[in-house]
Amino acid sequence: MSDAKTVKLVDESSKTQSEMPLISGTLGPACVDIGTLYKDTGYFTYDPGYGSTASTKSAITYIDGDKGVLLYRGYPIEQLAEKSNFLETSYLLLNGELPNKTQFASFEHDITHHTMMHENLKFFLRGFNHDAHPMAMLAGSIASLSAFYHDKLDVDNPEDRKLAAIRLIAKMPTIAAAVHRRSVGWPVRYPRNNLEYVTRFLHMMFEVPSEPLELNPVAAKALDLLFILHADHEQNASTSTVRLVGSTGANPYASIAAGITALWGPAHGGANEAVLKQLEEIGSPDNVETAVKRAKDKNDSFRLMGFGHRVYKNFDPRAKIIREMCHKVLNELGVKDPLLDVALKLEEAALKDEYFVERKLYPNVDFYSGLIYKALGIPTEMFTVMFAIARTSGWIAHWIEQHETPGSRIGRPRQIYTGADVRDYVGADKR
Numbered sequence: 001m002s003d004a005k006t007v008k009l010v011d012e013s014s015k016t017q018s019e020m021p022l023i024s025g026t027l028g029p030a031c032v033d034i035g036t037l038y039k040d041t042g043y044f045t046y047d048p049g050y051g052s053t054a055s056t057k058s059a060i061t062y063i064d065g066d067k068g069v070l071l072y073r074g075y076p077i078e079q080l081a082e083k084s085n086f087l088e089t090s091y092l093l094l095n096g097e098l099p100n101k102t103q104f105a106s107f108e109h110d111i112t113h114h115t116m117m118h119e120n121l122k123f124f125l126r127g128f129n130h131d132a133h134p135m136a137m138l139a140g141s142i143a144s145l146s147a148f149y150h151d152k153l154d155v156d157n158p159e160d161r162k163l164a165a166i167r168l169i170a171k172m173p174t175i176a177a178a179v180h181r182r183s184v185g186w187p188v189r190y191p192r193n194n195l196e197y198v199t200r201f202l203h204m205m206f207e208v209p210s211e212p213l214e215l216n217p218v219a220a221k222a223l224d225l226l227f228i229l230h231a232d233h234e235q236n237a238s239t240s241t242v243r244l245v246g247s248t249g250a251n252p253y254a255s256i257a258a259g260i261t262a263l264w265g266p267a268h269g270g271a272n273e274a275v276l277k278q279l280e281e282i283g284s285p286d287n288v289e290t291a292v293k294r295a296k297d298k299n300d301s302f303r304l305m306g307f308g309h310r311v312y313k314n315f316d317p318r319a320k321i322i323r324e325m326c327h328k329v330l331n332e333l334g335v336k337d338p339l340l341d342v343a344l345k346l347e348e349a350a351l352k353d354e355y356f357v358e359r360k361l362y363p364n365v366d367f368y369s370g371l372i373y374k375a376l377g378i379p380t381e382m383f384t385v386m387f388a389i390a391r392t393s394g395w396i397a398h399w400i401e402q403h404e405t406p407g408s409r410i411g412r413p414r415q416i417y418t419g420a421d422v423r424d425y426v427g428a429d430k431r
Contacts (some may be wrong), residue, residue, distance in 0.1 A: 006030050011041065027071075028060050031132045034102050044414045054235075056243060056312045057405070060093060060397055062233045065311040070318065072232060073097070086227040087197050090169055090393035093232055094400065108197075114170035115191040115200070117178065118148045120298050125182045132383050136262045137179040142360045143257035144357075145171070153251045155403055164252040172392045173197070174271065177204035183381075189232050198224045198381045201389070205376065217226065218332045222325050223373050223386075227317040229365060230387055232394025238262040242395045244411040259395045269387040272370035275306040275341065276380045284338065285345040287337060291345075306367030318365040326368040335375045359373060 006019040018040045024030045029222040031054045034045055047053045062193050070077040071115045073092050080089055084098075091107050095350045099107060124144055128137050146153060149167065178188045181204075189204045207213040228378045233239070246255040253350040263269035282291050294302040309316050330340060347363050350356045402408055 006387065009037075009041070016041075021158075025057070028064070044416075046416055050240075056235065056402070057238060058235070058398065058401060060095065060238055060401060061232045061394070063234050063311055065309075066313050067196050067431070068312055068315045068317045068320075070233075077229065077317055077401065078321060081228055082227055084228065085197075086224050086231070086390070086393075089228050089231055093397040094165055104288065111170045112168045112198065114167050114191045115174050115193060117174045119172050121148070121175065121177070122188055125178060125188075128182065128250075130185060132183070134176075134179045134183060134382050135180065135260065135388070138176060138388060139257050139260040141175045141179065141353050142172070142260060143254055146251045146253040149253075155246075155249060155251060159253070160403075160405060161400050165400060167394050168252065168256055170391050172389050173201035174204060176382075176389055177201060180205055180379070180382055183379075196220075202245050202376075216333060218329055219376050222329045223376065225325050226322065226372060226386070226389040229322060230369070230390035232391070232397065236268065238391065239266070239398050240394060241403055242399055246399045247411040249410075250397055252396060253400050256392060258371050259391070263391065264384055269391070270383045271305060271366040272373065273380055273388065274384040275343075275367055275370040276374060277338045277381070278305045279346075279411040280340045280345070282342050285341050288342060288345045288349055290376055292353060294296075296353075304346070304350070304361075306364055306370065307356065307362065309364050312364075314360055315362050316364045318415055319363055319368055322365055322372070324365070324370050329372050329375050333375055337374065340371060340374065343367070 006021050008020050009020060011017070018037075020037065022030045023033050023035045038044055045053070060073065062074075063069065071090065072080060073096055074093065074097075080092075084092075087108055088099065088104060091104060121141060121144070124141060125137060126142070145167070152163050166258045175192050180223075181188055186208065189207055190417055191200050192203055193200070195203060196287045199215065202215055202220060202223065237244075238259040242255045242259040245258040248254075250258075266274045281287060291302070291304065295304045329335075330344075347367070350361065350363060356362070369381060369386075370380075373386060376382070378386065
């Protein structure tokens with residue numbers, strides 16, 4: 001890209017020229033502003049999957065996939081993972097700055113005192129079959145919040161937006177735990193507000209009335225770290241979905257529910273669930289070598305899940321952080337599980353195999369997060385729910401930013417029409 005402030009476009013057929021301005025952000029490549037392209041030239045652009053298109057301006061998260069950089073509001077993910085916690089990171093995503101002690105105490109108080117879900121939500125959950133997928137129950141439950149809290153849904157009111165953010169971050173773990181307990185036939189466990197965010201969630205997940213939960217501190221630490229690493233990831237599919245739905249003026253609960261359904265896909269948030277299912281298919285450490293050979297065979301449709309990343313071309317910085325925690329969890333909890341043995345042998349093979357090293361197909365965050373969830377006793381079908389709890393902070397931060405940005409418009413992608421040309425209706429007797 002040149003240092004010019006515009007890019008010249010030439011139409012060879014008509015020999016006409018037009019100039020498009022360049023827009024630069026704080027970091028990253030400049031973008032060609034094509035906002036007037038159709039008006040000036042009569043052309044649209046075509047970019048399947050939006051691989052080369054910036055859909056918005058945002059000050060929340062920055063990714064440099066070539067260098068393996070991930071920043072939340074300018075702070076490297078490595079520093080936040082080492083020094084911060086999930087609630088502080090959530091505050092940062094929402095407000096743009098790290099809180100001082102007073103600000104954090106106030107934020108934590110607000111989150112803690114909005115953890116209860118409406119009692120009627122329990123009846124709502126009972127409407128689902130016990131074997132319904134937890135993501136289906138979660139999406140429906142979050143969308144229903146707009147029916148329980150319809151008195152504070154003015155999307156143009158900053159106070160209503162803030163309250164919705166607090167409610168979503170506070171209630172998501174409570175609802176997620178209730179979804180799990182519905183699936184296993186346990187009574188819903190109310191939040192214990194004398195506990196901090198992640199520990200409170202684990203108690204709601206696993207504690208039973210008959211005995212107290214004995215929780216290893218490494219479990220809460222590992223989950224808090226995973227929540228930080230999953231809190232936001234720029235304009236991914238689910239975040240873009242939240243923004244697209246939010247651009248219509250839809251309420252925050254409907255917008256976040258849409259993000260949950262987008263996250264559910266196996267190519268997105270469902271990837272860590274897919275990793276564990278594939279480990280089950282491999283079955284034994286003795287079968288890893290065969291799986292690796294199949295993955296390297298271009299004529300075999302088999303692909304290893306949890307390796308490489310569309311954005312990160314060298315390594316996923318989140319995976320480098322979580323790998324250490326993964327091995328710490330496995331060692332400290334002393335979990336004995338054949339699938340974890342399969343995973344560790346697969347990790348070893350991928351890190352050493354020339355095929356994977358040359359193509360930089362390193363184990364990614366989905367690979368390691370799935371192993372940690374498994375070690376913590378979280379059911380496979382709940383893995384994407386864990387992702388949704390963490391990503392709620394990023395989703396609502398983007399939703400709020402969108403509503404605070406002047407001139408925001410409803411999203412309306414264009415298309416290349418490939419259907420039939422104009423034709424006349426023919427009556428049924430002549431077809």
